[in-house]
Amino acid sequence: MSLLGIVIILLITVLFVKKEYDVEREVTINRSIVDVFSYIRFSKNQKNQDLGTKGPHAEMEYKGVDGTAG
16 A cells, blocks of 8 residues: 555645746856957857757858858
8 A cells, every 4th residue: 555655645746846947057258248249240150159959060051241241
């Protein structure tokens, strides 16, 4: 009976456990805003960021003038 009691307690506990949670991360960059912006505005510098969206062997193609609108 004790095993059945433990299972019942676990099932009841699951009903009251929070099902959603938030994860936050913060990165501090010890550079001026001008330095950071002038680096990230170029599309070719994005490959240096580990965003996890593309594989390490992904091919990227750039068109237009880098660092400008459009």
